[in-house]
Amino acid sequence: MIDFVNVKKAYPNGTMALKGINLHIDEGEFVFVCGPSGAGKSTLMKLLLREERITSGKLTVGEYDLSELSEFKVPYYRRELGVVFQDFRLFPKKTVFENVAFAMEVVGTPRSKIVRRVPAILNTVNLSGKQDSFPHEISGGEQQRVALARALANNPKVVIADEPTGNIDPKMSLEIMSLLIKINKIGKTVIVVTHEKDLVDYYKQRVVMLNDGLITEDRVGGMFNEEV
Amino acid sequence: MRRYNPFYFIGQAFEGLFRNSVMSFASVAVLMSLLVVIGGFTLLVTNIDVNLEQFGLINQIVVFCEPDASESEIEDIGIAIGKLDNIAKVEHVTKAEGLEQMKDQYDIYDDVDENNNPLPDSYVITYEENEKVVELDYQLKQIPGIAKVNNRLELATTIENFKHGVMLVFVWFLAILGVVSIFIIINTIKLSVFSRRNEISIMQYVGATGWFISLPYIIEGAVIGIVSSVAAYFIEWYIYSYIERLVMTDLQMITFLPFSDIRGFVLWGFIGLGVVTGVLGSVISLGRYLKQ
Known part of the structure; x- marks a missing residue:
C-alpha cells in the first residue's frame, strides 16, 4: 500500500530532514509515527500529502508513484486520502x-x-x-x-492524522483515538502522527519511531520509546 | 460525469468582491479610467481620420481649370491627367457640382447660383503614393489649361503629424495605465486569495483541482472588468456628447461622428478589454497560491 524506499528529503536551505527512510505499510494497517521535535515526522507527512517532493529514493502510495507524480495529478491522488489536523x-x-x-x-x-x-x-x-x-x-x-x-x-483508502489529539482534553483524545481505531477496523489504512506517549502505549498498535531523519524503531504492538 | 453547481463559483466571486470592497472599488476606478482614456484617444483618432477624408486630404489633389476653358479643353485636361503615373482615380467636378458641394458644407452661399457661380471646373485626383506627390504636382502644372493645383500636402502632413503625436501619447498612457490597472487588480485578487487561504488549503487537501479553486477568482476579475467597462461607457458617452455639442456650435467645419454610430464599438470594445484585463490580473495573482 505505502512504500518508502530509501527516501531522502533535503530542503533548499540545506537541512536534511529525512536521511534514508525504508518503510512499508500494508493496506488496513494502523500505524503510530512518533518521535521528538525535528525528528522528521512533519516532513514524512508532507511527503505523504505530496506537499513536498522527495529528494531521492522512491515513494509509492497505492497506484501513485509520488516520486513521479505531476502537479496536475496531485488533486486526484489526494482524493484517495483523508486528512485530519491538530487545529481541525x-x-x-x-x-x-x-x-x-x-x-x-x-x-x-x-x-x-x-x-x-x-x-x-x-x-x-x-x-x-x-x-x-x-x-x-x-x-x-x-x-x-x-x-x-x-x-x-x-x-478514502488512507486516513492521515497529524497530532489529532493535540488541541483536545484527555477524555476527548481517547474518544478520537477510538474513532480512528473504528475507522481502521472498517478497512482503512490509518497513520497517526503523535507524540502522546500515553495514547500510543494504551492502544498498542504498530509504532514507528523517528529520530534525526531516520527510523530508529518499528515494532508491532510497540510502546512509545522515550529513549530514542 | 462530475457536476458542479455554477452558483457556487459565482457566489464565491461576489463574496470576495464585497469582502475586499475597498480594493475592488480601487480596481474598478483605475480600470475604468484606463478604458475612458483608451476610448477617448481612439475616438479622437477616428474623428481625425473622418475629417481627413472629408476634406479630401487623404491622397487627393484637386486641380482647377482656367475659368474660361471650353468643354473640349476641359475634357483634354482630364485625358492628360489620366495618362500620368501614380494616378489611382480621376473625378471630374463641374462648376455646378462644385457649387452644390460648397452649399452642402456651408450654409452661407445661399445667394450664389449658376449665374454668378465663381467656381471653375475641377478634377479630384486620387493618387497612389505619397512619396511621388511632388513629381505629380509638377507634371500637373505643365498641363495647359490648369489654373491651380491644390495638393494641400502641407496641411495633410501637419494633420498626419498631429495624429502620430496623439498616437504616441496614447500608447504611453495605455502602457502606464495598463500596468497600474493590472497591478491593482492583482493586489485585489491577492487580498481575496489571502483572506481565503485556509479555505484554499482545505480544498487542496480534499482534492480540489486548480480550476475549481481558481474559477471564483477568475469570475471576480471578469466582474471587475464588466463593471468598469459599463461605467466607462457611460462616462465616455457623457464626455463625447459634451464635446460634440461644443464642436457643433463653435467649429461647424469639423465633422464629428454621432455617438449613436459608434455606441456598439465603444461598449463591446470596453467590455472585451475590461474582461481581458480583469481575468489577466486574476490569473497572474493566483499563480503562486495555487501551487499544490
Whole structure:
C-alpha cells in the first residue's frame, strides 16, 4: 500500500530532514509515527500529502508513484486520502453538515448523494444531532470529529492524522483515538502522527519511531520509546 | 460525469468582491479610467481620420481649370491627367457640382447660383503614393489649361503629424495605465486569495483541482472588468456628447461622428478589454497560491 524506499528529503536551505527512510505499510494497517521535535515526522507527512517532493529514493502510495507524480495529478491522488489536523481546519461560517458536504462538493459529487452520505458519516463519528451546529457552538473534541467525518467523506483508502489529539482534553483524545481505531477496523489504512506517549502505549498498535531523519524503531504492538 | 453547481463559483466571486470592497472599488476606478482614456484617444483618432477624408486630404489633389476653358479643353485636361503615373482615380467636378458641394458644407452661399457661380471646373485626383506627390504636382502644372493645383500636402502632413503625436501619447498612457490597472487588480485578487487561504488549503487537501479553486477568482476579475467597462461607457458617452455639442456650435467645419454610430464599438470594445484585463490580473495573482 505505502512504500518508502530509501527516501531522502533535503530542503533548499540545506537541512536534511529525512536521511534514508525504508518503510512499508500494508493496506488496513494502523500505524503510530512518533518521535521528538525535528525528528522528521512533519516532513514524512508532507511527503505523504505530496506537499513536498522527495529528494531521492522512491515513494509509492497505492497506484501513485509520488516520486513521479505531476502537479496536475496531485488533486486526484489526494482524493484517495483523508486528512485530519491538530487545529481541525473547519470553515467557521459553515455548519457541521456543510463542512462535511464541502469535501464532496469539491470533487463534484451529486447533491442527492451528498444528502444521503453526510448524515451516515456523521452517525459514524457520533455527531448525528449536531449537523446544523456551527463549529464555534461545539466542543474541541466534537470539532475534531467533524474533521474526521470530512476526512471520510470521499471514502478514502488512507486516513492521515497529524497530532489529532493535540488541541483536545484527555477524555476527548481517547474518544478520537477510538474513532480512528473504528475507522481502521472498517478497512482503512490509518497513520497517526503523535507524540502522546500515553495514547500510543494504551492502544498498542504498530509504532514507528523517528529520530534525526531516520527510523530508529518499528515494532508491532510497540510502546512509545522515550529513549530514542 | 462530475457536476458542479455554477452558483457556487459565482457566489464565491461576489463574496470576495464585497469582502475586499475597498480594493475592488480601487480596481474598478483605475480600470475604468484606463478604458475612458483608451476610448477617448481612439475616438479622437477616428474623428481625425473622418475629417481627413472629408476634406479630401487623404491622397487627393484637386486641380482647377482656367475659368474660361471650353468643354473640349476641359475634357483634354482630364485625358492628360489620366495618362500620368501614380494616378489611382480621376473625378471630374463641374462648376455646378462644385457649387452644390460648397452649399452642402456651408450654409452661407445661399445667394450664389449658376449665374454668378465663381467656381471653375475641377478634377479630384486620387493618387497612389505619397512619396511621388511632388513629381505629380509638377507634371500637373505643365498641363495647359490648369489654373491651380491644390495638393494641400502641407496641411495633410501637419494633420498626419498631429495624429502620430496623439498616437504616441496614447500608447504611453495605455502602457502606464495598463500596468497600474493590472497591478491593482492583482493586489485585489491577492487580498481575496489571502483572506481565503485556509479555505484554499482545505480544498487542496480534499482534492480540489486548480480550476475549481481558481474559477471564483477568475469570475471576480471578469466582474471587475464588466463593471468598469459599463461605467466607462457611460462616462465616455457623457464626455463625447459634451464635446460634440461644443464642436457643433463653435467649429461647424469639423465633422464629428454621432455617438449613436459608434455606441456598439465603444461598449463591446470596453467590455472585451475590461474582461481581458480583469481575468489577466486574476490569473497572474493566483499563480503562486495555487501551487499544490
